[in-house]
Amino acid sequence: MDKEKQPINSYRRNLLKLLLVGGGAFLVGKFASPFINFWNGDKVIDEKIFQNFKFVETGNALKVFDKEGSEIFVFEKDTF
Incomplete structure (x- = not known):
């Protein structure tokens, strides 16, 4: 044992x-x-607000939001 x-x-x-x-x-x-x-x-560079949409340009992307604040599209900026 x-x-x-x-x-x-x-x-x-x-x-x-x-x-x-x-x-x-x-x-x-x-x-x-x-x-x-x-x-x-990301820091907000430019922001444009329309009736139903909001476009936010940051250092890395352009983002599209609807009127409730939900993110719809993200266009990423590619750097080469």
Whole structure:
């Protein structure tokens, strides 16, 4: 009933540490991304309001909204 303790392989231990750190970094990135986008988000350059539609030009896209505020189209600006 007395089992001998075998030493854990160092490669296995390093792999488990790497997976744990990678998973933790992934979760922190998922939770922190809304705050990062809040500070570095798109800034409104131009805004045109019509009777039923609103056109908003940001640094990265031209967005079209309806009168309720729902996003209809997003035209992304491609930079090459």
